[in-house]
Amino acid sequence: xxxxxxxxxxxxxxxxxxxxxxxxxxxxxxxxxxxxxxxxxxxxxxxxxxxxxxxxxxxxxxxxxxxxxxxxxxxxxxxxxxxxxxxxxxxxxxxxxxxxxxxxxxxxxxxxx
Amino acid sequence: xxxxxxxxxxxxxxxxxxxxxxxxxxxxxxxxxxxxxxxxxxxxxxxxxxxxxxxxxxxxxxxxxxxxxxxxxxxxxxxxxxxxxxxxxxxxxxxxxxxxxxxxxxxxxxxx
Numbered sequence: 001x002x003x004x005x006x007x008x009x010x011x012x013x014x015x016x017x018x019x020x021x022x023x024x025x026x027x028x029x030x031x032x033x034x035x036x037x038x039x040x041x042x043x044x045x046x047x048x049x050x051x052x053x054x055x056x057x058x059x060x061x062x063x064x065x066x067x068x069x070x071x072x073x074x075x076x077x078x079x080x081x082x083x084x085x086x087x088x089x090x091x092x093x094x095x096x097x098x099x100x101x102x103x104x105x106x107x108x109x110x111x112x113x
Numbered sequence: 114x115x116x117x118x119x120x121x122x123x124x125x126x127x128x129x130x131x132x133x134x135x136x137x138x139x140x141x142x143x144x145x146x147x148x149x150x151x152x153x154x155x156x157x158x159x160x161x162x163x164x165x166x167x168x169x170x171x172x173x174x175x176x177x178x179x180x181x182x183x184x185x186x187x188x189x190x191x192x193x194x195x196x197x198x199x200x201x202x203x204x205x206x207x208x209x210x211x212x213x214x215x216x217x218x219x220x221x222x223x224x225x
Binding site: 034107 | 145147149154155156157158159162200204212213214215216217218
């Protein structure tokens with residue numbers, strides 16, 4: 001069966017520091033991968049998605065970037081964090097070329113001080 | 114993707130069926146209805162999805178009206194652990210990726 005892993009679960013970072021969140025998927029090949037953010041009390045907002053290695057699409061302009069160095073690895077990064085980057089970050093995957101649902105990881109709660 | 118409308122909150126007694134409605138009156142012919150739920154501080158959990166036929170799995174049933182303008186998620190025997198925010202999402206099929214647009218959802222509270 002397929003599983004998705006995100007780490008760390010929680011992170012506290014100072015303003016201006018760099019960020020790297022990692023997501024990996026097991027048990028499938030060529031998945032579509034997604035990064036979402038959920039601000040406190042708000043719905044989920046899609047940040048990035050990827051349909052293959054090195055292929056990244058951005059949904060909203062922001063202080064973050066994403067990379068997909070391997071088929072089942074998705075990384076969310078920032079060079080200098082802002083206070084507004086605080087939130088709950090979720091990685092998700094779905095099968096390639098299908099209407100099957102997305103499945104989410106447990107998320108990373110990021111607090112910027 | 115079509116917009117959905119859900120009640121802000123609902124209550125249900127433990128052991129009873131929870132019926133969560135969703136309106137998607139502008140749904141297109143190739144758009145699917147997906148249901149997710151999110152328990153506090155966890156990632157969304159997929160529940161069920163359908164195109165036009167009613168669907169059932171081990172978690173819930175999905176009833177879609179014949180005109181497809183609304184649907185109902187049914188949790189047949191609600192438990193306290195079903196307390197969560199439930200999201201109804203409409204998304205077009207046939208795309209190589211699937212952006213999910215989450216609204217505010219319905220806060221379901223199951224009471225003892």
